[in-house]
Amino acid sequence: MALLKSVKTEFGIDANYWNIIAIKEEFKSKVIEVLMAGYINKEMRDANVDFVSSKIIILSNSDYIVDATRESVYLALKAKDFSDAVDA
Numbered sequence: 070m071a072l073l074k075s076v077k078t079e080f081g082i083d084a085n086y087w088n089i090i091a092i093k094e095e096f097k098s099k100v101i102e103v104l105m106a107g108y109i110n111k112e113m114r115d116a117n118v119d120f121v122s123s124k125i126i127i128l129s130n131s132d133y134i135v136d137a138t139r140e141s142v143y144l145a146l147k148a149k150d151f152s153d154a155v156d157a
């Protein structure tokens with residue numbers, strides 16, 4: 070699973086294919102830290118080319134997900150920083 074959203078990078082190119090590469094959960098403080106990697110496109114991701122951008126998104130308070138799965142985190146991201154993204 071991934072999300073499609075065009076984001077201008079510091080290199081002047083767009084990252085269009087966003088994939089979760091890490092999820093860190095702090096149970097006590099109820100915080101989920103999500104590391105997203107942005108690739109030029111799916112083909113670059115599939116070819117194991119390095120990502121061109123990354124983004125850390127924090128899910129906490131009302132965004133926190135008990136027993137979070139990768140799928141539930143993607144849904145939460147679509148309700149937050151990736152609200153205009155579509156499923157890839």
